[in-house]
Amino acid sequence: MSEPNELLRAARERTPSPSTPGAHMSRAELAEAVCAWLWATTDTRYELDGHYIAKLERGAVRWPGAAYRSGLRQVLNVATDSELGFTQAGGPGPLCPEGSSCSMAGMEDELIDSGDESISLLALAEESNVGGLTVEQLHADIQRIAQNYLKVPTKPLFQRSVAIRDRAFRLLSGRQPPQQTRDLYAAAGWALTLLGWMSVDLGRPDVAESHTRTAWACADASGYNELRAWVRATQHTVAFWQDDVEHAAEFAQDGLQYAAGSSALFLASAAALDLARAGRTDEAREALDQAQRTTPDSAVPEVGGVFLCTPERAAGLWSDTHLALGEPRLTLEHADRSVSLFEQAPHAVRNPGSERMVRLQQVKAHLLLGELDGARECLTPVLATKTEYRMRPLIHRVSEVAALTRTTQYAEDPKAQVLQQAIREFVRFPATIRDPLEQATSKVNA
Known part of the structure; x- marks a missing residue:
C-alpha cells in the first residue's frame, strides 16, 4: 500500500472552506480552486476533481504535473512542493506495487x-x-x-x-x-x-x-x-x-x-x-x-x-x-x-504543416474562382488531419475557408453547407499540450 500524504491533507484541512464558515476546505473545493487559479493565470481549462485530490492524499501519486503543483502551492499557501509532501519517484519499493499497472503504456515522458x-x-x-x-x-x-x-x-x-x-x-x-x-x-x-x-x-x-x-x-x-x-x-x-x-x-x-x-x-x-x-x-x-x-x-x-x-x-x-x-x-x-x-x-524533408496551409490556399483559390468541387477535393486531406496536429494557424485558416463558403455565391448551395458542417467539426478539436495527469483524470471521469 502507498504511504498516505499527511502533509497535503493537513494543508487542506487548515485551509478554510470558501462555502462553509468554520469548516475546512473539502477535496472538491480544493480541486475547484486550483482549476480556477490555473484558468486565471494560464487561460487553460483543467479538469482536476476531488477524486484526484483523494488519490494524491492516499499517496498513490507522489509527483503530480507542474501545473497542478503550482496550483496547489498557490491555493494552500505554501512555498515549496516538499511542504505538500510531493517527492519525485526514485526511492525503494516493490517493482510493481500492489494495485498498480506495470504496463509500459504512458511511459513516453519517462x-x-x-x-x-x-x-x-x-x-x-x-x-x-x-x-x-x-x-x-x-x-x-x-x-x-x-x-x-x-x-x-x-x-x-x-x-x-x-x-x-x-x-x-x-x-x-x-x-x-x-x-x-x-x-x-x-x-x-x-x-x-x-x-x-x-x-x-x-x-x-x-x-x-x-x-x-x-x-x-x-x-x-x-x-x-x-x-x-x-x-x-x-x-x-x-x-x-x-x-x-x-x-x-x-x-x-x-x-x-x-x-x-x-x-x-x-x-x-x-x-x-x-x-x-x-x-x-x-x-x-x-x-x-x-x-x-x-x-x-x-x-x-x-x-x-x-x-x-x-x-x-x-x-x-x-x-x-x-x-x-x-x-x-x-x-x-x-x-x-x-x-x-x-x-x-x-518523408525526411517533407513539411506537413506548410503543406496543409498550401492546400488551404488551393481551396480558397478554387472558391474565389467559383469551383466548389475543386475546393472540396483540396480540402478533404486537410480535414483528415489528426487532432494533435490541428495547430491554431491551421484552425484559423480553415475558419477563413468556412467564411468563403458562406458568401452570397454559395449561401444556398447544399455542397457548401456540407463543407461548413465538416469544418465546424474540425475546428471543435484544436491541438493542445495537456498535462498528462489532466489527461488521466479526464479518462477516469469520462
Missing part, C-alpha cells in the same frame, strides 16, 4: 527524461565542464526535434526543447573554451526558437515573443548568422499571426542581412507576403520578384524541418502572396506546384 539524463552525464565523462560530445549531442537533438515537428506528437518535442534550453544554460554557468561557449549559446538559441515556433502554433504568440527575445540574445552571443536569420523568421511568424504585418515585414527584411542558406528564401518570400497583406502592392511585387530570384547557398548547413525552406515551401508563400494581391489564378498555379512538390518529397 523515456525522454531518462535519455536526457544520460546525455547530461556526458559532461562528467569529459575533462572540462562541457566537451565536444555534449555540444554535439545538444545540436543533434535540435535537428531531430526540428525535423520531426508535426510528424510526431508535439508534447514530447516541446518538453525536449525545454530540456535542451535548460541544459545549455546550466553548462554556460561553468567554464569552457570560447568556441564551446558560442556553441552552447547557439544550442540554447535554437531550442528557444523552436519553443517560439511551437508556441505560435499552439495559439500563444505572446509566449512566443518571450522565447524569441531570449533566442535573439543567444544568437548574438553565438555569432551564428543563420541562427539570427531563423530567429528573425520566427519573430516574423509571431507578428504575422497577431495580424501585425508591418512589424512582420520589418523582421523579415532585417533577417535578410544575416541569411545565406534557405533562410534567405524563406525571409524574402515572407517579406513579399507581409507587404502584400499590408497593402503595399508595388513593394510586394518587387519583393516577390526578388524572392523568386533567390538561390540559397548550398554550402550552409541546414537544421531542417521548420528551419528549412524548400522550393515547395517557398512556392506556398508565393501563392499566399498572390492571394493577398487578389490574384486567385496565380494563387492556384503556385499552390498546385507546391502541393505536387510536397507529395514528391522524401
Whole structure:
C-alpha cells in the first residue's frame, strides 16, 4: 500500500472552506480552486476533481504535473512542493506495487527524461565542464526535434526543447573554451526558437515573443548568422499571426542581412507576403520578384524541418502572396506546384504543416474562382488531419475557408453547407499540450 500524504491533507484541512464558515476546505473545493487559479493565470481549462485530490492524499501519486503543483502551492499557501509532501519517484519499493499497472503504456515522458539524463552525464565523462560530445549531442537533438515537428506528437518535442534550453544554460554557468561557449549559446538559441515556433502554433504568440527575445540574445552571443536569420523568421511568424504585418515585414527584411542558406528564401518570400497583406502592392511585387530570384547557398548547413525552406515551401508563400494581391489564378498555379512538390518529397524533408496551409490556399483559390468541387477535393486531406496536429494557424485558416463558403455565391448551395458542417467539426478539436495527469483524470471521469 502507498504511504498516505499527511502533509497535503493537513494543508487542506487548515485551509478554510470558501462555502462553509468554520469548516475546512473539502477535496472538491480544493480541486475547484486550483482549476480556477490555473484558468486565471494560464487561460487553460483543467479538469482536476476531488477524486484526484483523494488519490494524491492516499499517496498513490507522489509527483503530480507542474501545473497542478503550482496550483496547489498557490491555493494552500505554501512555498515549496516538499511542504505538500510531493517527492519525485526514485526511492525503494516493490517493482510493481500492489494495485498498480506495470504496463509500459504512458511511459513516453519517462523515456525522454531518462535519455536526457544520460546525455547530461556526458559532461562528467569529459575533462572540462562541457566537451565536444555534449555540444554535439545538444545540436543533434535540435535537428531531430526540428525535423520531426508535426510528424510526431508535439508534447514530447516541446518538453525536449525545454530540456535542451535548460541544459545549455546550466553548462554556460561553468567554464569552457570560447568556441564551446558560442556553441552552447547557439544550442540554447535554437531550442528557444523552436519553443517560439511551437508556441505560435499552439495559439500563444505572446509566449512566443518571450522565447524569441531570449533566442535573439543567444544568437548574438553565438555569432551564428543563420541562427539570427531563423530567429528573425520566427519573430516574423509571431507578428504575422497577431495580424501585425508591418512589424512582420520589418523582421523579415532585417533577417535578410544575416541569411545565406534557405533562410534567405524563406525571409524574402515572407517579406513579399507581409507587404502584400499590408497593402503595399508595388513593394510586394518587387519583393516577390526578388524572392523568386533567390538561390540559397548550398554550402550552409541546414537544421531542417521548420528551419528549412524548400522550393515547395517557398512556392506556398508565393501563392499566399498572390492571394493577398487578389490574384486567385496565380494563387492556384503556385499552390498546385507546391502541393505536387510536397507529395514528391522524401518523408525526411517533407513539411506537413506548410503543406496543409498550401492546400488551404488551393481551396480558397478554387472558391474565389467559383469551383466548389475543386475546393472540396483540396480540402478533404486537410480535414483528415489528426487532432494533435490541428495547430491554431491551421484552425484559423480553415475558419477563413468556412467564411468563403458562406458568401452570397454559395449561401444556398447544399455542397457548401456540407463543407461548413465538416469544418465546424474540425475546428471543435484544436491541438493542445495537456498535462498528462489532466489527461488521466479526464479518462477516469469520462
